Amino acid sequence: MSSLTLLQSLHESLSTRAQVKSVFGDPIIAGDKTIIPVAKIAYGFGGGTGSGGLEMKTARGEGGGGGGGVGAVPVGVFEVGPQGTRFVAVGDKKKLLGTLLLGAGLGLLFARRKRR
Numbered sequence: 001m002s003s004l005t006l007l008q009s010l011h012e013s014l015s016t017r018a019q020v021k022s023v024f025g026d027p028i029i030a031g032d033k034t035i036i037p038v039a040k041i042a043y044g045f046g047g048g049t050g051s052g053g054l055e056m057k058t059a060r061g062e063g064g065g066g067g068g069g070v071g072a073v074p075v076g077v078f079e080v081g082p083q084g085t086r087f088v089a090v091g092d093k094k095k096l097l098g099t100l101l102l103g104a105g106l107g108l109l110f111a112r113r114k115r116r
Contacts, residue, residue, distance in 0.1 A: 006047045006049075006064065006066045007045070007046075007047045007066065010045040010047065010066055010067075010068045011045060013068065023038065023039055023040075023041055024036055024037070024038055024078075025037035025038075025039070032081055032082055033079055033080065033081040034079075034080040034081070035077050035078070035079055035080075036077060036078040036080070037074065037077050038074070038075050038076050038077060038078060038087075039072045039073060039074050039075060040072070040073045040074075040075050041070065041071070041072050042070070042071045042072075043068070043069075043070050044068060044069055044070075045066070045067065045068030045069070046066065046067065046068070047064075047065060047066030047067070048063070048064070048065055048066070049063055049064040049065075050062065050063035050064070051063070074090050075089065075090060075091075076088050076089040076090045076091075077090070
């Protein structure tokens with residue numbers, strides 16, 4: 001299989017899965033509310049090939065390879081009900097707080113260094 005054929009095959013396989021349904025899951029009805037899960041999706045693929053050799057009589061050069069993948073991370077849900085629609089984020093508040101504190105600490109450190 002040539003590298004171009006391999007890449008086209010990987011692209012077709014992954015692009016058929018890139019649908020709205022991949023990001024917005026199937027709605028879930030709970031009482032008078034409808035919950036729609038939301039995720040962040042990342043697709044990637046790559047491949048390579050080679051030819052030639054090591055300039056030795058017994059060594060032949062050839063090669064090829066490829067791969068692909070997909071990842072999904074939940075980001076929240078849309079909640080649709082009689083009172084309206086709202087987005088409820090799913091996240092680690094401790095991680096967010098830690099990142100904010102680290103950023104503030106680094107900002108203070110750099111500000112002190114700049115004054116000197």
